[in-house]
Amino acid sequence: MAIITQSEAYLVELRNLIEPEDVLRSHGYIIRPLTDEQLLSKRRCLGCNKTISQLTPSNTNLSDQIHPTDVADKTVQVPAFRCKYHPGQVVRKHWSCCSQHVTANPCGGSDVHIPRSYGPGELAEQHQFHPTPDALLKGNDIRAAVALDCEMGTAVSGDRELIRVTLIDYFSGAVLVDNIVQPDVPMQHLNTRFSGVSWADVRKAKREGSCLNGKAGARRALWTFVGPETVVVGHGASGDLRALRWIHGRIVDSFVTESNTKKRREAANGDKKQVEAEIVRTSVVRMSERVPDKNGNENVGKKQKNRKKGAGSLSLKTLVKTRLDRDIQTRGREGHDSLEDAIAARDLIHWIISNPVHE
Known part of the structure; x- marks a missing residue:
């Protein structure tokens, strides 16, 4: 050199x-x-693993579960999943929940996104810039x-x-x-x-x-x-x-x-x-x-x-x-x-x- x-x-x-x-x-x-607000946006959903910053505020609130009802015939319509993911584990490149290949689209989900819990300082330790x-x-x-x-x-x-x-x-x-x-x-x-x-x-x-x-x-x-x-x-x-x-x-x-x-x-x-x-x-x-x-x-x-x-x-x-x-x-x-x-x-x-x- x-x-x-x-x-x-x-x-x-x-x-x-x-x-x-x-x-x-x-x-x-x-x-x-990063500010405290930016660090909080690094939290991930328990289900789909997306960061909170990628999700709309309503999707992160447990109280926003939507179950629309047709008043005319009194039938409850099942909403589409907002949070989509595979509930199983990957075993030999296939999901245990649906037996599909690891690249397959999610087979399950939830109507809401639920942020994971983080310990004191954990987000800053992993994501803060110095x-x-x-x-x-x-x-x-x-x-x-x-x-x-x-x-x-x-x-x-x-x-x-x-x-x-x-x-x-x-x-x-x-x-x-x-x-x-x-x-x-x-x-x-x-x-x-x-x-x-x-x-x-x-x-x-x-x-x-x-x-x-x-x-x-x-x-x-x-x-x-x-x-x-x-x-x-x-x-x-x-x-x-x-x-x-x-x-x-x-x-x-x-x-x-x-x-x-x-x-x-x-x-x-x-x-x-x-x-x-x-x-x-x-x-x-x-x-x-x-x-x-x-x-x-x-x-x-x-x-x-x-x-x-x-x-x-x-x-x-x-x-x-x-x-x-x-x-x-x-x-x-x-x-x-x-x-x-x-x-x-x-x-x-x-x-x-x-x-x-x-x-």
Whole structure:
């Protein structure tokens, strides 16, 4: 890995690529801690597992059960289920309640949505976002700039859950953090085909004592090297920071940088609408996770691709091949490597800084 000479002039160029808050927000970054109301909206229905923010207020109230009566003939009409779900369990990819395949439409339900019960602080522990603090301990080795990439699995709730985190020093390329993360919520699967992380990897990391404990443990490891002024580089890193429940204001996102470059170049050629459509399309594929709304809630109603870091002309793989003539993400069914992707994002930003007229 090439060493990049650190200088004040280079840092100025790197900092010039930091995105303002409104741009970060438009690309899915959370820039403020969630309010109490937003945290309450993270509660899920006992039946269908949707978040409260996805449900109308009347559907969450037990007193709103509807049993319409036809006064003329005095017959009671059975209402359609508002809350639809399978009441059984998945056994060998089939529901025990109806023997249908796991992908089948719900066979049962309820007329109302009933929020689950949560213990004191449980919602905040799982969902609250945390700004980068000042140095936590004396002797912390805070870096001027770093590159970040994460791998995620899928929790039982359906949320994407952090399972590996990688951080490298932007200038020296030194690997600062590259650890498996033990999920702190029940998991559905690790998305091994895409994440490259298996349960065997988790067990090995635990035996070796290198496994980080949940999102909080991962943040503590990162904050050993990252302070409020550290520049964090990534590609489509909004999903990484959301998985970490981390708010950081000094972000250089190579996806956003290249998106803006492409938009300006094509707009100058009179193809603005076509380029905006391409950016939206690749952004949807790139994110490969649920899209947050303005409150930081995830939209579980839209299917997202599982391919990490996108596809098309703005994907990390394509950009690294185009800009650096290098092949990455060639592991196939073994999944991605967050170390490889962190290095690639760093090298892509260095290429952009070194080629200022590439537009």
